[in-house]
Amino acid sequence: MCEKTIQNPPNTIAIDGPAASGKSTIGNLIANKLGYISLDTGIMYRAVAFKAVQEDVDVLDGEAVSDLAEQISIDIRPSQEDDGRQFDVIIDGVDRSWDIRSPEVNQVVSEVSVYPRVRNAMTHLQREIAKNGKIVMIGRDIGTVVLPDAEMKIYLEASVQVRAQRRYIEELARGKKVCLDEIAESLRHRDEIDSGRAVAPLRPAEDAVVINTDDMTVFEVVEFVMDLINLR
Numbered sequence: 226m227c228e229k230t231i232q233n234p235p236n237t238i239a240i241d242g243p244a245a246s247g248k249s250t251i252g253n254l255i256a257n258k259l260g261y262i263s264l265d266t267g268i269m270y271r272a273v274a275f276k277a278v279q280e281d282v283d284v285l286d287g288e289a290v291s292d293l294a295e296q297i298s299i300d301i302r303p304s305q306e307d308d309g310r311q312f313d314v315i316i317d318g319v320d321r322s323w324d325i326r327s328p329e330v331n332q333v334v335s336e337v338s339v340y341p342r343v344r345n346a347m348t349h350l351q352r353e354i355a356k357n358g359k360i361v362m363i364g365r366d367i368g369t370v371v372l373p374d375a376e377m378k379i380y381l382e383a384s385v386q387v388r389a390q391r392r393y394i395e396e397l398a399r400g401k402k403v404c405l406d407e408i409a410e411s412l413r414h415r416d417e418i419d420s421g422r423a424v425a426p427l428r429p430a431e432d433a434v435v436i437n438t439d440d441m442t443v444f445e446v447v448e449f450v451m452d453l454i455n456l457r
């Protein structure tokens with residue numbers, strides 16, 4: 226199939242949705258097609274969670290976690306590595322691309338993400354990165370809070386079972402020993418905190434296009450979004 230030239234692509238695209246809904250994979254593919262940069266903002270919250278675990282900071286101590294978030298240095302670059310990562314994530318000068326995906330970080334990242342000072346620090350960095358446009362930004366609150374004026378907003382949803390299955394296959398492919406039920410439980414735990422928090426909860430923006438991907442392949446979702454872009 227030949228690629229069509231897109232006349233007037235949206236300058237900023239927000240892609241939100243729950244854990245393991247395929248946001249990052251789909252957002253990166255769309256960014257590639259448009260020649261845009263992409264930013265998976267979950268990486269930033271994961272970096273703060275990693276730092277808290279590494280420094281043995283109690284994640285229930287909001288002030289201590291917020292201090293970390295305001296001091297941390299996070300550098301995210303497109304990766305040349307062939308080990309399944311999409312980005313190299315350098316935290317305070319050290320490559321932590323896989324450490325931020327550990328079960329220990331999964332366990333606490335949603336707790337860390339509820340604190341207003343943590344969110345302010347990350348939102349500020351995200352808006353700085355987005356200010357030149359031509360960006361696909363991926364997260365939980367991009368369409369609602371970080372970039373409320375984004376020209377296109379997509380919200381991806383899928384059932385916990387489907388998301389757990391996808392994550393399970395990904396982890397097996399990376400040679401990890403994983404349990405499907407534990408993955409599903411961890412996703413439920415994060416969904417609950419991400420949707421229930423007072424500041425910037427996970428929810429679709431009023432003007433977002435909501436796509437349920439339960440019965441769609443990655444290719445189909447990308448085609449659907451590209452059609453939306455073409456039809457603007």
Ligand code: DC
Pocket residue numbers: 244245266267268270271334335338363364365366367415419
């Ligand atoms: O997309 P992810 O699973 O890598 O995100 C990890 C956590 O980061 C998620 O459970 C909640 C938080 N997060 C957030 O609060 N706001 C965002 N824009 C992105 C992620």
